[in-house]
Amino acid sequence: MNKRIIIKEIISWVLVIAVAFVMALLINRFVIFKVEVPSGSMENTIMTGDRVFTFRLSYLFSDPKRGDIVVFPFPDNEQVDYIKRIIGLPGDKIEIRNGILYINDEVYEEDYILxxxxxxxxxxxxxxxxxxxxxxxxxxxxxxxxxxxxxFVKKxxxxxxxxxxxxxFTWLN
Known part of the structure; x- marks a missing residue:
């Protein structure tokens, strides 16, 4: 085989791999990222050790909704990421009385609580x-x-x- 053809083939493969690598970095940085859940705070929806794909663009054109599971920096130490469920929206009154959750003075029923x-x-x-x-x-x-x-967590x-x-493998929400 001709040396030129081999070199062209190698260069084309290197370019394909480089483009794929750059695309993966861009997708990870701007579209989707993965987190590993270190605690049982979201069980049984998400178990300790589960890995979760998170969509960065979810709230680009809409506001978060009650019940969404989101990743955010812990407000008391932003070096640590947390994953929790949104319970209270802007303007909501949140209260727990005798272990019962009230949102705007109404009992909030949750089917994911075991x-x-x-x-x-x-x-x-x-x-x-x-x-x-x-x-x-x-x-x-x-x-x-x-x-x-x-x-509170800012949007x-x-x-x-x-x-x-x-x-x-499970879709969330």
């Missing part, structure tokens, strides 16, 4: 404009907005919406 919350009281608090109140699905083992110094701090988990 055990009742411990008999505790919290609030009431009103979620500021542009912010969200977060809770883990495993309410009795979740360090969430109820316990943080800075109780611009939300890194993305969890859309898919594995190794037990």
């Amino acid at each position: 055990e009742p919350m411990e008999e505790e009281d919290f609030g009431p608090v009103v979620v500021p404009e542009g912010c969200y109140f977060m809770m883990g699905d495993n309410r009795n083992s979740s360090m969430d907005s109820r316990y943080w110094i800075n109780k 611009e701090k939300i890194k993305g919406k969890a859309i898919f988990k594995y190794p037990k």
Whole structure:
């Protein structure tokens, strides 16, 4: 075989691999990223050790919704990322009385909670404009907005919406 043909073939493969690598970096940086869940605060929706794909562009043209599972920097230490469920939207009044969650003075029913919350009281608090109140699905083992110094997550701090988990392949929300 001609040396020129071999060199052209090698260069074309190197270019394909380089373009694929750059595309993967751009997708990871601007579209989708993966997180590994280190705790049981979202069990049984997301188990300890599960990996979750998060879509960075979810809220580019819409606002987060109650029930969305999102990744964000922990408000009391932004070096650490948390994954929780949005419970309170801007303007919502959040309160827990005797282990029952109330949103705007109405009991909030949640079908993803496997055990009742411990008999505790919290609030009431009103979620500021542009912010969200977060809770883990495993309410009795979740360090969430109820316990943080800075109780709310600003919309611009939300890194993305969890859309898919594995190794037990499941779409979220």
